[in-house]
Amino acid sequence: MTTKLASPGAPVTFSPETTHDLEMTVRDLKLWYGEKQALHGIDLDIYQNNITALIGPSGCGKSTFLRCLNRMNDLIPSARAEGEVMMEGKNVLSKQVDEVALRKKVGMVFQKPNPFPKSIYENVAYAPRMHDIVSKGKEQDELVERSLRAAGLWDEVKDQLGQPGTSLSGGQQQRLCIARAIAVQPSVILMDEPTSALDPISTATIEELMHELKRDFTIVVVTHNMQQAARVADYTAFFHLGEVIEYNDTAMMFSTPDQKKTEDYITGRYG
Amino acid sequence: MGRLNIAASADDRPDDRQRSAIDKTEPAAMQTDQILMTFFAGVLFLGVLGFFLGRSKAARVRASGTPMHSQPDQYAWFTVLSAAGPAMVVAMLAAIVLGLFEDVFPGWLAVVGALGLGAFGLFVGLSRVRPELRARDSLEGAVKWVLVGAASISILTTFGILFAIVFEAIRFFQMESFWYFITGTTWAPGDSFLEGAGRGDGLPEASNNFGAVPLFAGTFMITVIAMLVAVPIGVSAAIYMAEFAPSKVRDVAKPVLEVLAGIPTVVYGFFAAITVAPLIVSLANSVGLDASFNNALAPGIVMGIMIIPFISSLSDDVINSVPNAMREGSLALGTTRAETIRSVVLPAALPGIISATLLGVSRALGETMIVVMAAGMRPNLTGNPLEDMTTVTVSIVSSLTGDNEFESAATLSAFALGLVLFVITLALNTVSVLMIRRFREKYAVSNL
Amino acid sequence: MAQSLDDISRQLKKRHRKSARMKWLSMAALILAGTFLLVFLGDMLVKGLPAFQQGYIEVEVDYSERAAELPLAAVEADYRDLVSRGYLRLIPGRMADDESLLGTTQTEWVLADDAVDQYLKGRKARLKDKQIEVLDRLAEEGRAELRFNTGFFTNGDSKLPEMAGLASAAMGSVLVLIVTLAFAFPVGVMTAVYLEEFAPDNRFTRFLEVNINNLAAIPSILFGLLGLAIFINFFGAPRSSALAGGLTLGMMTLPIIIITSRAALRAVPDSIRQAAFGVGATRWQTVRDHVLPLSMPGIFTGSIIGLAQALGETAPLIIIGMIAYIPDAPTSFTQAATVLPAQIFTWAGMPESSYVERTAAGILVLLTVLISLNVTAVYLRKKFEHRW
Incomplete structure (x- = not known):
């Protein structure tokens, strides 16, 4: 499914030079918290096995947008979304799509590492067991090992799988959360400022990990850190006041931004 | 201010109790009344006098142009304290001495002594009102000590309870065997009375009529029934309110449950005895079972209803303080609400829920009115909740409202039972506090 | 290759059913608790009206x-x-009072x-x-x-059901609550002020806090044993009197007032204290002139809740003899008295069936008073609540 989207003059979507399969397409997505509108008609394409970064000043709606992709906003009673988020030819915002199924397919890693108050092993094994992906025993052990390896954590924790997940360091906890997300075998992993609570070394580790992961997963990452977007992302979208101001190839975006606002932002004039 | 014999009024039939109470306590009471009145009037007079004298002296000094350390009012209060303080202390000491040793000196002597010292204090205080006196600092110190004194009252209360119970319990165990008390299975205080009056078999010393095991068993049975009602309903209701209910439902449900918690226990007792117990009897009869009108099930169930709001509100707090990040983390993995609650939220909230349950158990053990009104009076060691059985608290009440002398083992047994109740509820409360503290440390929640 | 949305949804059916079951079951529990309340109130209304x-x-x-x-x-x-x-x-009495009746x-x-x-x-x-x-x-x-x-509200207790009323018990309750409040309010507020504003963080303070928490969890009947042994036997307060009963309940109410007052004091932001210190006020002046007035609504609310609880308490009062038969309202704190819940208890134990309706009616009256107290407390809290 290779689509080239025509975008005459519109800065909101773009078609990359090289063709990629589309994972999700977002059209005219609007969202309200009660009376207050937080997203004003977002159009965005998310390409398979690429990293898409969402940047912008705080309160610009980038996290809200991310949480629409797996309908985490459903948990907020006052939130109401309109528009299309297409995946597998279905609008995942519609009531016909089971949000639990969606979340299995679109996993999420949060800003603050939030391992469950269980053992490291259980943190990873818990959801796959619920989804009946593996049966208890050897199969489960293998999945846990595979996921922890994929998250680059195996060597550090293989001797202490019974320890509580909360006993790990911040960076390790975040990789545990990534392992936990991988273990349910999603297609997309959403990351909401995954390194903002971490030290620079842990951040570097996670950024490397993201490069590894994009072979198997589509990644959408929200970051407040433009250097990070420049380092990890293939594509970058700049959000401002609930709108996408510019969406482009990362290198293009940072070298020759189309929009004045984007340029102001990436040159640090506001934020 | 003498020591009154409790047996004096306990001796009489309930109908005559009021008359006897007036006859026998009024003279002493009147005297106490008058002595207290005189004392407080005297202290008040000294205080007011001190205030005005102190202030006018300070104002005079100030008017003469001498710079003073503090405000005139502060000198005034300083004088009040130096008069009333010693008087109060002496009066309190006198009251305690009079309580300990009856009538070593007449009450009026204490009043005269206290007020005399107060007058002397007033004089000394007034003479110390000088520009260099740091009245403000003294006041600040005095206030602090008054506050410490007030704070100590709660400690005194705890120790008062402890000593009152332990002291009388020791007297009981001097008459009866401690070992038999905690392991014996015959509870028959009435027989011990007969024996004491020389009409029994004349058993020496310990009568072996005070085996409390049937009481413990009855208490245990009713507590278990109560918790079987309260814990599932309370925790489930809390889960619904914290995890599923729209905020409007919550806003209604919480006050409703609070009403349930505010109903006096005597009211629950009446409900259990008049409505629930007959219902259970007829239900049991309809399936061919025999049930006593004082069956353990009625007070147990009603006690459970009473404890529901207690458990649900504490559990609701605890579940609410499980960080939302836990829920989101689990839901983002594509688990359902129920799976998230069962596998992530409840395990995290478990220490808090257990702590709430322990507090509930401690309530059930100490609950008195429901069992006094709806449970039986007969010590009965049985596992059948449809039979009548009695509890520790019922026995405490019946031994203190009966016709026994205060010094008799039958009456003093109330304090031995009270001691058991005190120790167990204190232990439960301590464990519960420790568990909630562990929960709080883990999630840094401050509203518990 | 990851599963498609449709595949996953199909597998989820059973799990969703389970989830729904949990929701309905937990909702049923809440409804059940509400039903208990309705059944209970209905029962009392039917019996008592x-x-x-x-x-x-x-x-x-x-x-x-x-x-x-x-x-x-x-x-x-x-x-x-x-x-x-x-x-x-x-x-005969009426004839003696009014001689014109004769004949x-x-x-x-x-x-x-x-x-x-x-x-x-x-x-x-x-x-x-x-x-x-x-x-x-x-x-x-x-x-x-x-x-x-009307007799139900103006008469005292009586051995004749048609003459029995709540008046003397109500008077007893008032006297008892006056003593309770006179003891527990100042002591409780002072303790709270000490703990929140003065106490250093040392062993004594921590012991005090643990002790207050424990006091709140001690079964009420043990306070009755305390009242019996200390107030009556030791200090010689008259048995069955409002004085002994009020002090006993005061000890019981103390932890509630301390805990709520502390919360109210804690809600006053530190900036207020610092402002007062900044203009040279001593600690006590700061508390007296600024912190206490601001926290008074909260303290009153807590005290009303504490009083409501004391008003409904029976067990400790039975132990100190306040279940006496009191046909005439007591007029002093040292006279033998009874209180509303104790009156309910005595009536509940009467063999005549017509006392049942009086008991239920007494309960309705007691509940009305309690609910009004609590509503007042909630109203106070809403009206004077500060949002800092």
Whole structure:
């Protein structure tokens, strides 16, 4: 499914030079918290096995947008979304799509590492067991090992799988959360400022990990850190006041931004 | 201010109790009344006098142009304290001495002594009102000590309870065997009375009529029934309110449950005895079972209803303080609400829920009115909740409202039972506090 | 390759059913708890409301000289057993007070006997067939009816159900609560002020805090043992008196007032204190002039809640003898007294069935008072609540 989207003059979507399969397409997505509108008609394409970064000043709606992709906003009673988020030819915002199924397919890693108050092993094994992906025993052990390896954590924790997940360091906890997300075998992993609570070394580790992961997963990452977007992302979208101001190839975006606002932002004039 | 014999009024039939109470306590009471009145009037007079004298002296000094350390009012209060303080202390000491040793000196002597010292204090205080006196600092110190004194009252209360119970319990165990008390299975205080009056078999010393095991068993049975009602309903209701209910439902449900918690226990007792117990009897009869009108099930169930709001509100707090990040983390993995609650939220909230349950158990053990009104009076060691059985608290009440002398083992047994109740509820409360503290440390929640 | 959305959804069906089941079950638990409350209130209303009405019959009362000595003679033989014995007993007294009554015959509405009252309310009553006949005739002639039961609120306790009222118990409750408040409010607030504003973080303070928490969890009956052993036996407070009862309940209410007052003090932001210190106020001046006035609504709310709890408490008062039979309202703190819940307890233990409705009515009155107290507390909190 290779689509080239025509975008005459519109800065909101773009078609990359090289063709990629589309994972999700977002059209005219609007969202309200009660009376207050937080997203004003977002159009965005998310390409398979690429990293898409969402940047912008705080309160610009980038996290809200991310949480629409797996309908985490459903948990907020006052939130109401309109528009299309297409995946597998279905609008995942519609009531016909089971949000639990969606979340299995679109996993999420949060800003603050939030391992469950269980053992490291259980943190990873818990959801796959619920989804009946593996049966208890050897199969489960293998999945846990595979996921922890994929998250680059195996060597550090293989001797202490019974320890509580909360006993790990911040960076390790975040990789545990990534392992936990991988273990349910999603297609997309959403990351909401995954390194903002971490030290620079842990951040570097996670950024490397993201490069590894994009072979198997589509990644959408929200970051407040433009250097990070420049380092990890293939594509970058700049959000401002609930709108996408510019969406482009990362290198293009940072070298020759189309929009004045984007340029102001990436040159640090506001934020 | 003498020591009154409790047996004096306990001796009489309930109908005559009021008359006897007036006859026998009024003279002493009147005297106490008058002595207290005189004392407080005297202290008040000294205080007011001190205030005005102190202030006018300070104002005079100030008017003469001498710079003073503090405000005139502060000198005034300083004088009040130096008069009333010693008087109060002496009066309190006198009251305690009079309580300990009856009538070593007449009450009026204490009043005269206290007020005399107060007058002397007033004089000394007034003479110390000088520009260099740091009245403000003294006041600040005095206030602090008054506050410490007030704070100590709660400690005194705890120790008062402890000593009152332990002291009388020791007297009981001097008459009866401690070992038999905690392991014996015959509870028959009435027989011990007969024996004491020389009409029994004349058993020496310990009568072996005070085996409390049937009481413990009855208490245990009713507590278990109560918790079987309260814990599932309370925790489930809390889960619904914290995890599923729209905020409007919550806003209604919480006050409703609070009403349930505010109903006096005597009211629950009446409900259990008049409505629930007959219902259970007829239900049991309809399936061919025999049930006593004082069956353990009625007070147990009603006690459970009473404890529901207690458990649900504490559990609701605890579940609410499980960080939302836990829920989101689990839901983002594509688990359902129920799976998230069962596998992530409840395990995290478990220490808090257990702590709430322990507090509930401690309530059930100490609950008195429901069992006094709806449970039986007969010590009965049985596992059948449809039979009548009695509890520790019922026995405490019946031994203190009966016709026994205060010094008799039958009456003093109330304090031995009270001691058991005190120790167990204190232990439960301590464990519960420790568990909630562990929960709080883990999630840094401050509203518990 | 990851599964498609449709595949996953199909597998989820069972899990969703489980989730829904949990939701409904937990909702059912909440509804069940609410139902208990409704059943209970309904039961009390059904049982208690009739007691607010009382049977009266119209008879001719003959204030003869004979009646002054033998009150029974004042009423015709047919009606004698239908009239409350309590009413008859009062006749000589009334004749002595009002001499003009002597020798007259008056048609009066008279308080009916308990059995008549029950019969008029359509219940089984221990009346003979003859009496029922007379009563039916009276009812037909409009000479027997149910009226609002003012006696229930103005009379003290009585051995005659038709005469029994709540007045003396209510007075006792008021006296007890005055003592409770006079003790627990100042001591509780001072303790809270000490802990929040003055106490250094040392062992004594921590011990104090643990102790207050424990005190709040001690079963109420043990406070009764304390009251008995310390106030009555040791300090010689009169047994059954409002003084002993009030102090006992005061000790019990203390932790509630301390805990709520501390919360109220803690809610006052530190900036207020620093502002006061900044203009040279001492600690005590700061507390007295700034912190305490700002936290008073919260402290009052907590105290009302504490008082409501003390008002409903029975067990410790039984231990110190406050279940005495009190026909006349007490007028001093040292007189023997009883309180509302204790009155309910004594009535609940009466063998006559007509006391059941009085007990339930007493409960309705008690609950009304308690709910009004709590509503007042909530109102106070809402009205004066500061959002810092």
